[in-house]
Each structure stands twice: as C-alpha cells, then as structure tokens.
Amino acid sequence: MSMHIANGRWVVWLSLLGAMLLQIMPLPDIVEAWRPDWLLLVIIYWAMALPHRYNILSAFALGVMLDILLGAHLGIRALSMSLVVYVVVLHFQRLRNFPIWQQALMISSLVCLHHLVVFWVQFVLSTVTFDESLFLPAISSLIIWPWVFWMLRRLRRLYKVR
Amino acid sequence: MKPIFARGISNQFRLTLAIILSVILIVANGRLDPVRQSISSVLSPLQYVANVPGALLDWSAEHLATRDMLAKQNKALLRQQLLMSERLQRFEHLRQENDRLRGLLGSPVHMDSKKVVAEVMEVASDPYHQYVVLNQGARTGVFVGQPVVDAQGVVGQVVQISELTSRVLLISDVTHGIPVRITRNDVRLVVNGTGVLDELELKFVSKSTDIRVGDLLVSSGLGNRFPEGYPVARVMKVIKDNGQSYATVTAQPLAALDRIRYLLLIWPDELEHRQDHNDIPVAESNDVKPEAKQEVSE
Numbered sequence: 001m002s003m004h005i006a007n008g009r010w011v012v013w014l015s016l017l018g019a020m021l022l023q024i025m026p027l028p029d030i031v032e033a034w035r036p037d038w039l040l041l042v043i044i045y046w047a048m049a050l051p052h053r054y055n056i057l058s059a060f061a062l063g064v065m066l067d068i069l070l071g072a073h074l075g076i077r078a079l080s081m082s083l084v085v086y087v088v089v090l091h092f093q094r095l096r097n098f099p100i101w102q103q104a105l106m107i108s109s110l111v112c113l114h115h116l117v118v119f120w121v122q123f124v125l126s127t128v129t130f131d132e133s134l135f136l137p138a139i140s141s142l143i144i145w146p147w148v149f150w151m152l153r154r155l156r157r158l159y160k161v162r
Numbered sequence: 163m164k165p166i167f168a169r170g171i172s173n174q175f176r177l178t179l180a181i182i183l184s185v186i187l188i189v190a191n192g193r194l195d196p197v198r199q200s201i202s203s204v205l206s207p208l209q210y211v212a213n214v215p216g217a218l219l220d221w222s223a224e225h226l227a228t229r230d231m232l233a234k235q236n237k238a239l240l241r242q243q244l245l246m247s248e249r250l251q252r253f254e255h256l257r258q259e260n261d262r263l264r265g266l267l268g269s270p271v272h273m274d275s276k277k278v279v280a281e282v283m284e285v286a287s288d289p290y291h292q293y294v295v296l297n298q299g300a301r302t303g304v305f306v307g308q309p310v311v312d313a314q315g316v317v318g319q320v321v322q323i324s325e326l327t328s329r330v331l332l333i334s335d336v337t338h339g340i341p342v343r344i345t346r347n348d349v350r351l352v353v354n355g356t357g358v359l360d361e362l363e364l365k366f367v368s369k370s371t372d373i374r375v376g377d378l379l380v381s382s383g384l385g386n387r388f389p390e391g392y393p394v395a396r397v398m399k400v401i402k403d404n405g406q407s408y409a410t411v412t413a414q415p416l417a418a419l420d421r422i423r424y425l426l427l428i429w430p431d432e433l434e435h436r437q438d439h440n441d442i443p444v445a446e447s448n449d450v451k452p453e454a455k456q457e458v459s460e
Contacts, residue, residue: 017208024212026284035286056176060183068202069209071295071322071329072288074194075187082180089173121188122290127336129357 008161012054015042015152016062024069033133036140037111038148039066040081044107045152047088048095050162059085073125080117084110100146108142195322199300202324209285209295209327216284275389276429278302280310282422283327292335292359292419294318298427299326307387309428315393315416316340316381317425332419333394334359340387342379342394347372350382353395356412359419362395364411369402373411389430 019038027035043062046054063078070077087110088095095103115134122128155161187194280296287293298304300323308320310330318338322329331338334355343350349371353362367373377397383390395413402409 021208021212024209024286026212026216026286032286056173056180060180063184064187065201065205068198069205070286070288071293072290073188074191074198075184078187079181079184082177082184086173086177086180125188126290128290 008156008159011155011159011161012046015046015155019043020062020065020069023066033136034140035137036144037114037137040084040111040114041107041141041145041148042152043081043085044088044110045149047085048092049153049156051089051092053162055089056082056085073122076118076121079121080114083117084114087113100149103149104142104145107145108138111138111141195306198322199324202322203299203326206299206324206326209283210297212285213283213297278427278429280328280425280427282425287329291337292332292355292357293321294330294332294422294425296320296328296330296425296427297326299324299328301325302427303429304328304427309388309392309430311392311426311428312417312422312424314418315395316388317417317419317422319387320427330425332359333415333417334362334419340394341382341384343382344373345378345380346374349373350384351379353379353413360414361398362413362415364397364413365408367409367411369409371409373397373400373409375400379413389428 016039019042022038023035039062043054043059047059059081060078063076063081064074066072066077066081067074095106098106112135115137119128119130119134123130278298280298283295283297285295287295296304296310304320304323306320306323308328310317310319316333318330318332318335320328321331332355333340333353334357336355336357338355339352341350342353351364351367351371351373354365356363364373375397378393379395379397381388381390381392381394393416395415397411397413399412400409401411
C-alpha cells in the first residue's frame with residue numbers, strides 16, 4: 001500500500017506553476033508565434049509518468065486556468081487539453097517505451113491536435129481565419145520536448161515523486 | 163505499481179466528464195464572469211511575476227540612460243509642456259464659454275470625469291483576440307465596459323476584470339465596434355476592427371455618404387459606452403466601386419496600438435452615468451429647471 005501514497009506532490013505543482021509562467025511570459029514578437037506549449041508539455045509528462053494521479057481532469061483544471069489567464073473564451077483549452085491528455089493516458093505504456101525522438105514526434109502531433117481543437121472551437125464561436133503559423137508551436141515543442149522530458153525525469157527521480 | 167484507483171473511474175468516463183464540463187463552460191461563458199473574476203484574482207499574482215522580466219528591462223532602460231539623453235528628453239518635454247499649457251489656457255476659456263452657453267440652453271453641463279493612469283503589463287494573451295492587460299483592477303474601481311484612451315485617442319474598452327488587473331479589448335479587434343461621427347459634418351458611423359492593429363473599417367457606408375480621406379472620426383457618445391468627443395481614427399481610404407453596394411472605407415486608429423505603454427481609464431461623468439442607467443432622473447432634471455427659473459422670475 002505504501003506505494004500508492006503520494007510523494008513529492010509539490011514538485012509537480014511547482015513544475016506546473018513554472019510552465020504556466022513560461023506560458024504567459026512576454027516574448028519578442030518574432031518568437032511569440034514559436035512559443036512552445038509549456039503547460040501542455042509538462043502535464044503530458046506527468047500524465048505519462050503518473051497516469052493514475054495526473055490525468056484528464058487535472059488537464060481540464062489547468063486548461064480552465066490557462067483560459068482565464070489568457071482571457072480566452074472559457075473552456076476551449078480545457079477541452080483540448082483534456083483530449084490530448086486522454087490520448088496520452090490511453091497510450092502511456094507505449095509512449096514511455098518509445099525512443100526519445102519518436103516520443104517527441106508523437107508529442108508534437110498532440111500539440112498540433114491541441115492547436116487544431118482550439119482553432120476549431122474559436123472558429124465555431126467567432127470569426128477567425130486559419131493561419132499556418134498555428135503549427136509553429138508544434139515544431140518548437142518537438143525541439144524542446146527531449147529537454148523537458150529529461151529535466152522532469154531527473155526531478156521526478158531526485159524527489160521520488162509518486 | 164498497479165494503482166487501484168485508475169480502475170475506479172475509467173478514463174473514458176473522465177474524458178466524457180471533461181468534455182461535458184468544457185461544453186458547459188463554453189456555452190455559459192458569458193454568464194460566468196463573476197467566477198472568472200474571482201479565479202483570475204487568485205491567478206493575477208502569476209501575471210505580475212510574468213511581467214517581471216519586462217519591467218526589469220524597462221527599469222534598466224531608465225536607469226542606464228545617459229545624462230545627455232535625459233537632458234535632451236527633458237528639453238523636448240519642456241517645450242511640449244509650454245505648447246500644451248498655452249492650448250490649455252485657450253481650452254479653459256472655451257470650456258467656460260461652453261458651460262455658459264449650455265446653461266443658457268438648459269442642457270446638462272459636462273463635468274470633468276475621474277481618470278486613472280494604468281500601465282500595460284507585458285503578458286501574453288489569447289492569440290485570437292487583441293487584448294492588453296492593465297495593472298489596475300476592481301480594487302481601483304475598474305468596471306467591465308469602461309472606456310480606455312491614450313494621449314492620441316481611444317484605445318478600447320475593459321472586457322474582463324480581476325482584483326488587481328483588467329483586460330482591455332483593443333478597437334482593432336474583429337469583435338469591436340465603436341460609434342463615431344465625422345468632425346467635419348457630424349455624419350454618424352460605426353468603426354469596426356479588422357484584426358490588424360493599424361487598420362479599422364467602416365461597414366455599410368452608402369456611396370452617397372459625404373466622407374473623404376483625411377476626415378477625423380471622434381466618438382459620438384451613442385451607445386453610452388464611450389464618452390463623446392474622443393478622437394478615434396482618421397479615414398485613410400475611400401473606395402466607391404460601382405459593383406459594390408457600399409463604399410469600402412478604411413481608417414487608421416489615432417492611438418498607436420502597437421506601442422501603448424500608459425493608458426487612461428475614464429470614469430463617465432455623474433450626469434452621463436445617470437443617463438445610461440435610467441432616463442427618469444434626466445426627465446426630472448428637465449422638469450425641475452423651468453420651475454426653478456419661474457421661482458427666480460417671481
């Protein structure tokens with residue numbers, strides 16, 4: 001039973017807080033469109049590592065917070081992040097065993113999915129035009145994922161997060 | 163590590179729950195403003211922290227300025243201040259004259275409205291809308307729908323508030339419209355945003371409308387949201403194509419929306435405020451005035 005007692009929860013909270021900060025941090029206009037989806041990457045990692053503790057409803061709550069922080073229509077990112085994390089939780093065993101580049105590719109397509117869902121809901125709600133720069137975060141997330149993964153794994157092992 | 167409680171609730175169930183909740187949120191978005199306000203009050207410290215790097219850059223720019231630069235700036239500001247105060251003297255005279263004339267006509271006198279300077283926080287916002295976040299919130303008395311202007315003209319209106327911050331929708335956003343009139347001939351129009359920062363459009367302008375390139379558009383005060391008389395935009399292009407039912411008119415906002423830093427939040431005058439909420443007090447004041455005059459004459 002002792003295996004199921006949560007440990008190092010604060011590491012998860014802190015990493016999510018940091019990701020949220022990075023998500024709303026100001027960036028120069030040129031790199032703004034390339035901003036990786038920090039929050040999504042971090043919650044994907046935790047959903048992959050501890051799917052019984054951090055999963056769809058945590059992603060939902062984070063999505064609501066992100067919507068509020070960005071001043072967006074409520075529920076959009078909550079919806080897309082829950083969908084993405086659902087896919088992760090469904091395949092967490094397989095994702096864990098992928099080589100890192102394959103994992104990064106998978107994650108980047110999930111980021112694409114996230115942005116498409118956000119765009120799609122925005123499109124239904126108001127007039128927005130499709131812009132290919134929508135997919136830039138997927139590329140930057142692809143590049144950044146291995147580092148996020150290694151760093152969070154080190155943190156997880158260091159503090160024995162369960 | 164086979165957890166028991168992953169078995170308890172299936173992932174499908176959680177997903178369904180999340181989707182239902184999201185749809186509820188999306189549909190009820192407009193009615194959840196109080197909830198949004200309280201959650202964003204809790205989250206606004208995050209925005210302040212995220213703003214720190216930008217604030218540090220500003221601070222260093224201010225503190226590393228050379229003496230020469232400061233002296234130059236100071237001189238320019240002094241010159242500007244002189245010009246402004248000269249204009250202010252004339253304006254003061256005109257205002258008194260206007261008040262007297264309005265008094266003779268029995269129409270309400272414009273009061274000086276309350277204003278507060280707010281600073282734009284460097285925080286990312288929803289990429290599908292044009293927002294800026296200000297460092298003043300409900301604690302200062304900011305309210306949803308409040309007009310925001312800068313030194314050149316109208317910037318937008320407050321759409322969301324929290325205790326310590328507020329979010330302003332810029333006039334260039336696609337969902338924003340502002341009633342204006344042309345200063346030259348008082349033609350009333352509505353200016354809509356296009357989603358491009360330095361372009362606004364006027365929709366449904368009939369081809370016979372007297373509108374020319376260079377016309378100044380000021381807020382008309384109709385709609386009771388923006389106070390009357392603030393400059394909004396200048397007409398840049400008027401295309402009257404016979405194939406189209408309406409003229410295509412584009413305008414450029416006077417406020418430099420791409421580099422706003424300090425903004426003014428405006429509280430509407432007491433009188434105007436009463437007008438937007440109910441018409442009865444205004445009707446009363448109209449009734450009262452003649453009586454008062456009669457009393458004086460008696």
